[in-house]
């Protein structure tokens with residue numbers, strides 16, 4: 001058994017002991033995180049593998065179809081290498097970033113992921129506390145296993161932070177309307193309207209495993225409105241609307257709220273142009289293919305990014321272009337910013353941290369990524385975020401050579 005395997009064995013034993021007593025659970029999580037050698041997101045991923053039942057693990061990790069979009073989201077980062085600049089005084093790296101009227105500690109936010117209580121009993125509440133501690137904005141899924149009010153309150157116990165409600169639009173529009181209004185009165189700052197999921201992608205493992213939300217968990221943001229019997233098995237297509245459009249739906253959504261609306265799941269310049277021009281006052285997009293869980297064989301999100309940035313910024317420099325898909329390292333964040341993203345979001349990295357150690361595990365994931373990002377900036381000669389430019393990158397060209405952008 002090599003050293004990391006031994007560490008993970010110790011962790012599993014501690015976690016097993018913790019399961020007997022909720023009161024010492026948090027302490028043991030903290031202790032175990034300190035004891036085990038978790039140095040990077042891959043360590044967290046590896047550690048999380050042994051801790052979940054196969055259907056839940058597959059639900060978190062898998063993509064749709066053959067998993068090509070999922071794999072290429074990750075491998076696309078290796079098509080770019082960094083061109084470091086030297087002798088530039090990097091003694092005082094500045095990573096803070098403003099968006100939605102607030103400041104975050106670095107240009108990274110938590111992507112909305114459904115049903116986090118399957119990863120850890122504290123679920124979304126633990127994620128919210130870690131996000132608040134790290135001063136990282138949090139996206140909350142419509143399909144959260146905790147109410148959107150309780151999630152925010154859990155983070156607010158520590159400090160103010162920014163929360164964004166990810167929205168799926170239900171066939172019963174009244175249910176959606178209530179959700180949006182609840183988010184606004186709870187103090188959420190934005191709606192992230194997911195646009196890449198008119199139907200659920202073809203997720204083989206969910207079908208093979210007959211995936212169901214465990215019976216002790218709920219989807220409390222909306223089950224009181226549409227009936228729990230329809231939700232226990234997460235029959236996504238039965239409840240959500242596949243007839244959402246640029247004109248009707250966006251204008252309807254705009255009429256409900258003053259919160260900022262960002263569109264999540266965009267990957268072409270054409271759609272970004274429509275978003276910028278929309279009279280629903282859309283202020284941002286998240287270039288995303290849903291972590292490779294929807295259209296398999298879609299372009300990797302890194303390959304979509306440049307055309308989306310160009311389309312947005314040529315019309316409106318302040319229009320926000322965020323990015324998600326495949327971020328596992330600080331240098332991935334650096335590359336996405338160098339290609340013009342205003343910021344990035346992470347999905348699975350948070351779920352692995354949550355599985356491994358609840359709040360401490362998520363905080364660890366965020367801390368690892370921030371430290372790696374800062375180090376990448378320093379070693380690339382970029383003191384501020386605006387120093388990160390496309391000229392810091394070279395792209396793999398034909399013949400395997402790298403040419404500067």
Ligand SMILES: Cc1cc2nc3c(=O)[nH]c(=O)nc-3n(C[C@H](O)[C@H](O)[C@H](O)COP(=O)(O)O)c2cc1C
Pocket residue numbers: 059060061073111112113114141142143166194264288289290291292293324325326327345346347348349351
């Ligand atoms: C388990 C899981 C659940 C997700 N649930 C949602 C969701 O409810 N709404 C949504 O818009 N995106 C959802 N996503 C997609 C993420 O918001 C994000 O786009 C994706 O995870 C980014 O890729 P990454 O996991 O490689 O970081 C989910 C992703 C995962 C892995």
Ligand SMILES: CC(C)CC(=O)C(=O)O
Pocket residue numbers: 114143197200234236290293
């Ligand atoms: C319940 C699902 C629709 C949540 C989701 O977006 C996902 O699993 O990717």
